Amino acid sequence: MHINITKSEVGNNKGSSSALVRYLEKENCQINHLKNEPEYWFNSQKLDIQPYEVRYSIDHNIAKLSKDEAKFFLINISPSENELLFLKEAYGDEGAKQALKEYANTIMDAYAKNFKKEHVKGNHDILYFGKLENHRYYTHRDEEVKQGLVKRGEQKPGEQMHLQIIVSRKDISDSIRLSPLNNSRGKNVAHSLKVGQFDRSAFKQAAENQFDWTFGYERELKETFEYANTLKHGSYDQKLELKEEEKRVQMLRRQQKLEIEQQQHQQRRLQLGGG
Known part of the structure; x- marks a missing residue:
């Protein structure tokens, strides 16, 4: 699970959201050409929000x-x-889409609570709109494009379904400032009180935990946010401890595999003896 919070995919986030909304409608433009059903915008209140509603509400x-x-x-x-393969196996292609949208609404609940603001307690207190995208496309930044292996705009292979969520700087009442890019973490008390004390690491960990709990996903150690975050930001001792934990997990897996193989061998012997 990869979660990233940025200013915008296109343009900047200090003016109208129209350029970003238009950019995130790119798949629907192709779908309309093929006369297929579009992917609507959604939030915890509605599942069929039109792009003009998103733009007007945010702006x-x-x-x-x-x-x-x-x-x-x-x-x-x-x-x-x-x-994604786990979700599709459990829910089917269309069911996986719906499951991800419901999951996104739950994540935005965690997003709101992360600010630790008295009047921002859940996703009903923030203004946001989600958009599910089925594909990713190569851009000029990708090495494959730079090397001439693929063309800009071509679809990337594999499972690429993901969600993009536009969230307003202000809460739903348009009275409270909220910034998930606030880096003060309590160091600047006045600034934190103004825009909320948002812990991005805690938010990403909460999102991962919610996915595993909601869908019953058994996450490998290397798939965890803690693993990636420790390798990127951890101290030498923390990285060493993580590697030791990885070895313990691998040994446990090998032991479990050996026990299963022994049980299967024993069952085959009993079956042959009984025959």
Whole structure:
């Protein structure tokens, strides 16, 4: 599970959301050409939100924000290929889409609570709109494009379904500023009180835990946020401890596999003896 919070995929987030909304409609433009059913925007209240509703709502929820302040943020929720295959096996292709949308609404509940603001207690207190995308496309930044192996705009292979969520800088009442990119973590008390004390690591961990709990997904150690975060930001001792844990897990797996093979061998012997 990869979750990233950014300013915007296109343009910047200090003006209208129209460019971003239009960009995230790219798959629907292709679908309309093929006369297939489009992917609607959604949140915890509705599943069939039109793009103009998204743009209007985000662009009019900006009370007392200056022209140089962010008006919205973009949250990218990208399940791994293993997670997507797991969902599709459990729910089917269409069922997996619905399951991911419901999961996204739950994640936005965790997003709201992460600010630790008295009047922002759940996803009903924030203004957001989600969009499910079925594919990813190569851009000029990809090595495959730079090397001339593929063309810009071509679909990437494999399972690529993911979610993009536009969330307003202001809460649903348009009175409270909220910034998930606030880095103060309590160091600047006044700033944290103003925009909320958002812990991105805690949010990503909560999202991973929610996925595993909701869908019964048994996550490998290397798939965990803790593993990736420790390798990237951990101290030498923390990385060493993680490697030791990885060895213990591998030994346990080998032991379990050996026990299963021994049981199967014993069963075959009993069957042959009984015959």
